[in-house]
Amino acid sequence: MSDTLLQYLFTSLPFIVVVLLAVLAVLGIGLGLVWPRLLVYPYLCIFFWMNSTSYGSLSVFASPGIYSRGSGMLFFPLVLWYVLGAWCCARVAAGFGQRMGQGARLGGAPAGAPPCNLRPWFWAWTVLLAAHAGAAFVAGVELKDALAPSGFSNIVWMGPLVGLVLLSFRTREHALELARFVMLAGLGRALFGLGRWAAFGGDPNNIYANMNAIRIRLTFFDINDSLLCMLAFAIAAVQLFQPDQARRAAPWRVLEWVTLGATAACIVLSYRRSAWFGFMLGLAVLMLRFPPRRRLQLALVALPLVGSALAYAALRRLGQTRGGSGLFYDMQSRRFGPESERVLELKLVLDDILARPFTGIGSWGRYSGYEQITWQANPDGGLFLHSGVLHVALKCGLPGIALLAGTICAFVLAARRALRTLPPELLPLGTAGAAALAFMIPDVLIGTPFPQVRTTQMLAFAMALPYVALAASAAATAPARTPRPRFRAHPLPA
Numbered sequence: 001m002s003d004t005l006l007q008y009l010f011t012s013l014p015f016i017v018v019v020l021l022a023v024l025a026v027l028g029i030g031l032g033l034v035w036p037r038l039l040v041y042p043y044l045c046i047f048f049w050m051n052s053t054s055y056g057s058l059s060v061f062a063s064p065g066i067y068s069r070g071s072g073m074l075f076f077p078l079v080l081w082y083v084l085g086a087w088c089c090a091r092v093a094a095g096f097g098q099r100m101g102q103g104a105r106l107g108g109a110p111a112g113a114p115p116c117n118l119r120p121w122f123w124a125w126t127v128l129l130a131a132h133a134g135a136a137f138v139a140g141v142e143l144k145d146a147l148a149p150s151g152f153s154n155i156v157w158m159g160p161l162v163g164l165v166l167l168s169f170r171t172r173e174h175a176l177e178l179a180r181f182v183m184l185a186g187l188g189r190a191l192f193g194l195g196r197w198a199a200f201g202g203d204p205n206n207i208y209a210n211m212n213a214i215r216i217r218l219t220f221f222d223i224n225d226s227l228l229c230m231l232a233f234a235i236a237a238v239q240l241f242q243p244d245q246a247r248r249a250a251p252w253r254v255l256e257w258v259t260l261g262a263t264a265a266c267i268v269l270s271y272r273r274s275a276w277f278g279f280m281l282g283l284a285v286l287m288l289r290f291p292p293r294r295r296l297q298l299a300l301v302a303l304p305l306v307g308s309a310l311a312y313a314a315l316r317r318l319g320q321t322r323g324g325s326g327l328f329y330d331m332q333s334r335r336f337g338p339e340s341e342r343v344l345e346l347k348l349v350l351d352d353i354l355a356r357p358f359t360g361i362g363s364w365g366r367y368s369g370y371e372q373i374t375w376q377a378n379p380d381g382g383l384f385l386h387s388g389v390l391h392v393a394l395k396c397g398l399p400g401i402a403l404l405a406g407t408i409c410a411f412v413l414a415a416r417r418a419l420r421t422l423p424p425e426l427l428p429l430g431t432a433g434a435a436a437l438a439f440m441i442p443d444v445l446i447g448t449p450f451p452q453v454r455t456t457q458m459l460a461f462a463m464a465l466p467y468v469a470l471a472a473s474a475a476a477t478a479p480a481r482t483p484r485p486r487f488r489a490h491p492l493p494a
Contacts, residue, residue, distance in 0.1 A: 151363025186232020
């Protein structure tokens, strides 16, 4: 009898899973139609706290995990389909809110809110990807290769997340709630990284110790963890040091001071040069936001501390390198013979870019000569390179470079307006987005951001923050809107 029950249980298990997924989907749609932001927080938790790379790990079981789940059958990972479904729910909710005269509450655009100038650029990226998919069909290339993350499809998927965040956080209360959530998430991630660094040897994805014989422990190798720390650091710094900020409860001030120290230490102990340079750029954005007198005070106190910490970490890492003690030791010609592999990679890519400057090699293409590069000796060899800008130029030529420049300029214009006009309580959120994008400049120039799902989605979230702050500010100052009556009242005859 027990064997029969077990047999029935195992045979019916797939149906049970399908039913549970259907129930969860219905509940999720219901929540998304009423409270869209409740669908955003679980999504952000995944990207804030789950690692996306196993590069540098000695484990044979390491894998990208959730960021590639479902991409084999659905072309894209399940997490990206989730954000698209959540955006659809938020869009429907915004439509109902506008019809009822409650756009600011339900996610519609509040009166006076500036339109998001990123929208046409992301639509243009979508059209460009569709053109590459059409060219791949004509050339006999499989659609999954044309839409693969090794091309530029991840840039297209940044659009739904930006739209979802803007539709979900429209009021002042929701924006302040989001700022506190980001700060606490960054604090929790930083404390986890520092605790693991102190007691358990740090991040197991330690390419410096495992492959380069550099005896150091690091907090997080994934640049996105340092990006989250930069977001939390910026929110805490603006909350603490802007002169016209209102007094807050003592527990929040203590948390902000702890966040400031923990996140900065976590970035320094990541031992990544891109994170160090990015941190300095993020600090520059924060400094420029403060009045000159406060800026001078902070520079006299903070810069010596940060500079000495970075100098100590740099000497500890670079002092053990075999190719020299310079900051760019692995990009010098003497490290790998006549040309370093990093320089050789850029030279090979530049030859292909000059050969096809207008069309690129296609989102599915591989650059010529990638077999000469050590780290390209794998099935994905030649599909990516260590420069986000050159990656776009290689894959889609001048149209991609034009779209990338337009997207960046649109964000800079919006961020500049946000930092000049936001009220004090919303300024931390807007400043955090601008500082985070400045933090990622080195990774975009010499890293591999666009083939990575987690990196592009984190970039999209940071890009959305100044727009969220601007919309919340407009909603707070706009006059209350009353619902339009469905029937016109007529006076009764005397």
